Amino acid sequence: MIASAREVLAKVWAGGTGRIGLVLVFVILFVAAFAPWLVTHEPNKLDVLHRFADPSFEHLMGTDQIGRDFFSRIVVGTRLAVGVALAVILASLTMGTLLGIAAAYAGRQAERVILILFDIITSFPSLVLALAMVAMLGPSLVNVVIVVTITFIPHFGRVARAQTLALKSAPFLEAERVLGASPVRLVLVHVVPNIMGPLVVLASMDVPVVITIEAGLSFLGVGVRPPLASWGTLLYDGYQHLSQSVWPVIFAGLTLSAATLGFTLFGEALRDAVDPKLRSRAA
Amino acid sequence: MSGLSGYILSRLGTTALVVVGALTLLFALTLLVPGDPASVLLGPRATPEVIDDLRRRMGLDLPVWLRLLKFLGQVAQGDLGIDFISGRPILTMVLEVMPYTVTLAFASIGLAVAIGVPLGTYAATHPNTAADQALAVVSVGFIAVPNFVIAIYLLLIFSIWLDWLPVLGTGRPGDFWDQARRLILPAASLAIGWVGYIARLMRSSLLEILNEPYIRTNRAFGLSKAKVVYKYALKGAALPTIAILGLGIGRLLGGAIFAEIIFARPGLGKLIYEAIGTRNYPIVQGGVFVIVLLFVLTNLLVDLVYAWIDPRIRANLGKASS
Numbered sequence: 001m002i003a004s005a006r007e008v009l010a011k012v013w014a015g016g017t018g019r020i021g022l023v024l025v026f027v028i029l030f031v032a033a034f035a036p037w038l039v040t041h042e043p044n045k046l047d048v049l050h051r052f053a054d055p056s057f058e059h060l061m062g063t064d065q066i067g068r069d070f071f072s073r074i075v076v077g078t079r080l081a082v083g084v085a086l087a088v089i090l091a092s093l094t095m096g097t098l099l100g101i102a103a104a105y106a107g108r109q110a111e112r113v114i115l116i117l118f119d120i121i122t123s124f125p126s127l128v129l130a131l132a133m134v135a136m137l138g139p140s141l142v143n144v145v146i147v148v149t150i151t152f153i154p155h156f157g158r159v160a161r162a163q164t165l166a167l168k169s170a171p172f173l174e175a176e177r178v179l180g181a182s183p184v185r186l187v188l189v190h191v192v193p194n195i196m197g198p199l200v201v202l203a204s205m206d207v208p209v210v211i212t213i214e215a216g217l218s219f220l221g222v223g224v225r226p227p228l229a230s231w232g233t234l235l236y237d238g239y240q241h242l243s244q245s246v247w248p249v250i251f252a253g254l255t256l257s258a259a260t261l262g263f264t265l266f267g268e269a270l271r272d273a274v275d276p277k278l279r280s281r282a283a
Numbered sequence: 284m285s286g287l288s289g290y291i292l293s294r295l296g297t298t299a300l301v302v303v304g305a306l307t308l309l310f311a312l313t314l315l316v317p318g319d320p321a322s323v324l325l326g327p328r329a330t331p332e333v334i335d336d337l338r339r340r341m342g343l344d345l346p347v348w349l350r351l352l353k354f355l356g357q358v359a360q361g362d363l364g365i366d367f368i369s370g371r372p373i374l375t376m377v378l379e380v381m382p383y384t385v386t387l388a389f390a391s392i393g394l395a396v397a398i399g400v401p402l403g404t405y406a407a408t409h410p411n412t413a414a415d416q417a418l419a420v421v422s423v424g425f426i427a428v429p430n431f432v433i434a435i436y437l438l439l440i441f442s443i444w445l446d447w448l449p450v451l452g453t454g455r456p457g458d459f460w461d462q463a464r465r466l467i468l469p470a471a472s473l474a475i476g477w478v479g480y481i482a483r484l485m486r487s488s489l490l491e492i493l494n495e496p497y498i499r500t501n502r503a504f505g506l507s508k509a510k511v512v513y514k515y516a517l518k519g520a521a522l523p524t525i526a527i528l529g530l531g532i533g534r535l536l537g538g539a540i541f542a543e544i545i546f547a548r549p550g551l552g553k554l555i556y557e558a559i560g561t562r563n564y565p566i567v568q569g570g571v572f573v574i575v576l577l578f579v580l581t582n583l584l585v586d587l588v589y590a591w592i593d594p595r596i597r598a599n600l601g602k603a604s605s
Binding site: 017116117119120121123124125127128129131132133135136137208212215216219220221222235238239242246249250253256257260261263264265268 | 297300301302304305308309312313315316419420423424426427428429431432435436438439443533534536537538540541544545555556559560564567568571574575578579
């Protein structure tokens with residue numbers, strides 16, 4: 001039932017849209033990993049004599065309102081976007097999974113408290129909750145990661161709980177318990193590996209959403225602080241100076257869209273490859 | 284029937300708890316503000332006396348639990364507090380801009396239905412054709428691209444390059460056509476993602492229903508395919524779509540913030556955004572709460588309507604509670 005990672009990737013590659021997604025995801029991860037070697041200029045270096053330059057061999061994507069090389073800023077922005085997405089997904093996946101398992105094993109009262117907490121968090125549209133929290137905590141990279149993580153915990157928590165409940169009365173778990181396995185061993189060795197499949201699929205499908213929220217917060221000026229380059233800030237600066245040059249908006253928008261599209265296609269292909277049954281639930 | 288009323292009661296109870304919880308969370312956030320809301324609001328040049336006075340007027344000198352209770356009590360009476368800069372009630376300020384945001388949200392949903400439902404129906408009645416596959420790809424694209432990127436591209440293409448549509452603001456008061464034209468681009472920027480959702484959902488639920496025995500029976504009795512689709516299947520397929528729309532309205536109220544900023548329209552999102560800029564936290568708190576309230580209430584409404592319409596859910600409720 002549980003296919004190896006290689007088999008799953010082969011299935012993703014076999015589907016037409018999955019292949020596009022895989023290629024885009026690979027390019028983005030590559031750029032993020034090797035950003036320092038890919039930049040053609042120092043990304044924060046001003047050059048006021050060459051503001052709003054059109055794309056050229058010298059400046060592949062032109063320059064911004066204070067003459068910074070836009071390609072280099074897009075490249076370091078890629079590293080930021082991927083870094084934030086990974087940090088948020090890993091943190092919320094871990095905490096959500098643990099809370100979900102705890103809810104499934106805890107008594108009725110504790111379970112209700114955890115579920116109500118999840119309900120409260122999801123009663124905010126995630127961007128609005130993140131916006132309200134970052135606005136009050138003050139914008140910074142760390143705060144963005146913390147806040148977005150909190151908004152994603154219930155997503156994983158609910159699935160982890162449902163999966164654990166379904167698994168809980170399985171004979172092999174009963175046997176382990178009767179044989180005297182500790183609860184920690186039970187959870188880490190038996191429950192977690194058995195519920196991970198759908199959670200990993202969910203995680204991959206949440207990547208584009210996290211990227212969108214980070215860019216959105218930065219667009220609204222409550223994300224990362226300058227001079228850090230987020231795709232959202234690049235887009236906002238471009239929008240502010242649309243009458244001088246359209247290139248920043250075009251390139252920032254295309255990059256952001258390619259990333260969200262790539263991760264979406266990849267996530268959907270991954271879901272279909274791992275468990276086609278999830279399809280109807282996700283729609 | 285007892286299943287349904289029990290379900291309604293428990294759903295109402297959860298909703299009330301969630302609303303109180305959301306308010307408590309919003310209240311707790313103000314405790315996290317570095318410094319305190321009064322001195323942040325007044326800026327670095329305010330004298331200690333002025334800050335003290337505002338602190339007292341904002342009730343910041345009271346113990347935390349008392350402030351929370353007061354806050355909850357006020358909100359329960361429909362009082363979202365006073366904006367200490369303009370001296371106006373926050374509820375009034377919110378209600379002033381609500382019509383713009385609600386109009387935008389409904390225009391977007393309307394547009395999304397008008398485009399998404401026919402597309403999804405076409406795809407479901409012509410499954411696995413080239414057009415169906417093309418639509419599938421386009422739908423993912425629509426869903427994946429962030430709405431603020433779409434908004435800026437629409438702005439760039441239709442009002443800067445082509446100069447077809449006016450860009451900014453809501454239009455001259457009283458001039459319906461001017462207002463409608465200025466609504467097109469913002470509404471489209473929010474609608475495009477939903478077009479993708481609705482088309483996909485419509486396709487999958489319609490395909491599922493077209494395989495149901497009662498549809499096949501109708502076909503076997505000699506009804507034309509078109510008649511079966513339009514008279515019977517669409518009705519059944521509409522339900523999940525309606526549910527998504529209900530959730531969509533709530534989500535759109537939050538998502539509208541980008542369209543409002545990019546197209547310089549007044550609205551709830553714009554109000555919150557500007558309040559964040561001036562660190563006017565009571566307005567942020569009030570505005571966000573209104574969005575949450577609408578979001579929670581539309582979810583509740585959708586769930587209840589769903590349970591009421593769909594006999595299968597009703598039957599399951601009866602089983603679950605007995």
